[in-house]
C-alpha cells in the first residue's frame with residue numbers, strides 16, 4: 488500500500504504516461520501469462536453479451552479492456568476505463584469510455600458493473616478503498632484483480648531498478664557532466680575546463696564500472712540512454728546551446744527522480760500473503776464467493792520459479808447481504 492502523498496503519486500504516473508515509455512509498458516502488459524490469464528478468465532465468466540458495464544480500475548491505456556474487446560461475447564458491452572492519469576487514458580484504443588479520478592473516491596453507483604477488473608492498480612490504494620471498489624459489482628457480477636505480490640518478480644525487479652537509478656542520482660556523474668559542458672559553452676579558461684574535465688573523468692569511471700556490473704534490467708536501460716546522451720553532448724558541445732543543455736539536465740534529473748519514486752510506489756503497492764488473504768476474507772464477508780485465487784507465473788521470464796503476480800476472481804452472490 489502506498490503512503491505517498493496523493494498528488495505526488497499521480498504526478499509520477501502522469502509523467503510516465505506522457506513520456507515515451509508507454510511502449511515499454513505495453514510490452515510488459517503483453518506478458519504471455521497475463522494475456523492468457525485474462526483471456527481465459529474473461530471467456531469463462533458468465534457475463535451478458537451486451538448492455539452491461541465492464542469497469543476497469545487503473546486501466547491506463549486499457550490493459551484489460553483491450554483483451555475484453557477481442558472477445559466477441561464481451562465486445563458489445565460498455566467498457567469504462569478509470570484512471571488517475573488523463574495522459575494514460577488518452578492512449579485508449581478500443582472504444583472504452585474514459586473516466587478520470589481516484590480509486591479512493593469512485594464516482595460510480597453501487598452495483599453499476601457486471602465486471603470490475605484491475606491489473607496492477609487497485610492495490611495502490613488502502614485496503615478499505617480496495618474493498619469499497621467492490622461495491623460497484625452488481626449481484627451475480629464479478630471482480631477480477633491481478634495484483635502486485637511482495638517478493639514477486641516485479642517487486643524484486645523494481646527494487647533492483649530503484650537502487651541502481653538512486654545510486655546513479657547520488658553519484659556525481661550528471662552534475663560533473665553539466666559543469667563541464669557549461670564550462671565549454673561559456674568558453675571558460677583552459678585551466679577551468681581541464682579541472683572540470685578531470686572531475687568528469689573520475690565520475691565517468693565510477694559510472695561505467697557500475698553500469699558494467701549492473702544486471703540487465705529496465706533501470707540499466709534507462710541509465711544507458713542517459714549515459715549515451717551525455718556522451719553525445721560531451722563529444723560535440725558546440726552542437727548544443729547552453730539553455731538546451733541546462734534544460735536537458737533539469738528534465739533528466741526530474742525524470743530519474745520520478746522513476747525512483749514510481750519504482751518505490753510499485754514496491755509499496757505489493758501485497759503480502761497475509762494482506763491478500765485478509766482481502767479475500769473481507770470480500771467473502773461482503774457477499775462474494777471466491778472462484779479462484781493464486782500466484783501467476785510466467786514461463787517467458789528467466790526466473791520462472793518466482794511468481795509475477797497474484798490473481799483473485801470473485802462473484803457477488805445474487806442477493807447482496809444487508
Ligand SMILES: C[S@@+](CC[C@H](N)C(=O)[O-])C[C@H]1O[C@@H](n2cnc3c(N)ncnc32)[C@H](O)[C@@H]1O
Nearest residue numbers: 500545547550570571572589590606607608611
Ligand atoms: C502499474 S500502472 C498499471 C496500469 C495498467 N492497469 C497496466 O496493467 O498496465 C498503475 C496505474 O494505476 C493508476 N493509479 C494509481 N493510483 C491510482 C488511484 N488512486 N486512482 C486511480 N488510478 C490510479 C496509475 O495512474 C497507473 O496508470
